[in-house]
Amino acid sequence: MLREFNNVDILTLTIMGCLLLVALSKLLFAKRFNEFAYLLFNSRYSSLYIREQRFLDVFEGLLFSNLVLNLGLLLFIYLSYIGQNDVSQLSIFKYSFLIGLFLILKVLFERLLSSVLDIEPIIDKYLFQTISFRNFIGLLLLPINAFLIYTLKPNKISFFILVGFLFLILIFGLFLFIKNNLNAFKKSLFYFILYLCALEIAPYVVLYKMITTN
Incomplete structure (x- = not known):
């Protein structure tokens, strides 16, 4: 099992790197980070920072790097x-790169599709919410991964519980988004449902198959 590996240097360095990324995001953007920490409990963060949304954002970039790692x-x-067990610990970085590339290309394609379907305003808000909740999951995964590496012997039940928990967080984020944008959905509900089915479910299945078969 994982805790029986003799060399955990790469695992430890990865955890330390993630801690550094989170620490930098808090140090450089203290106020924003504090608002972000309460993302699950109120919509203040989204309402405050969605207006500042831009393609290259240092705060989101730091948290995104933590997420993919x-x-x-x-x-x-x-x-x-x-x-x-023949999987090298260096594969962590390969997996992280593939996941990061996939998520970036996915966002670019989603923006293109929203332009084609003429639903850019609602999709811009949705993408900001989705990216924020993904980055929040990255914060949660940091202590969870450390726990799985150094304390808890992983088993099938723990993985199912963890995946279910993360999935519920994403569903909760989607619920909050729909709740706060009900009026906008009156004009584009069909397209948004089509968008969710095409780009929020199937791509992750494809990504998992690509990674695990290599």
Whole structure:
């Protein structure tokens, strides 16, 4: 199992790197980080910072880097658990790169599609909410991954519980978005449902298959 590995240097360095990214985001953007920490409990963060949304954002970039590193680490832990012990710890960075590239291309394609469907205003808000909740999941994954590496012996039940918990957070974010934008959905509900089915479910299945078959 994962805790039996003799060399945990790369795992430790990855955890430390994630801690550094989170610390930098808090140090450089203290007020924004404090608002972000309460993302699940109120919509203040979204209402305050959606107006400042831009393609290149240092705060979001730091948290996004933390997210993809933690997702790569979690995937490595899972593959190690199911018996792929020949997977190198350096694969963490390969998984992180593929996940990060996938998420970036996905956002670019989503913006293009929203322009084609003429639903840019609602999709811009949705993307900001989705990116924020993903980055929040990255914060949660940091202590969870550390716990799985150094304390808890991973098992199938713990992975199912963890994935279910993360999925519920994303569903909660979607619920809040719909709740706060009911009026906008009156004109574009069909397109938004089509958008969700095409770009928020199937791509993740494809990504998982691509990574695990390589």
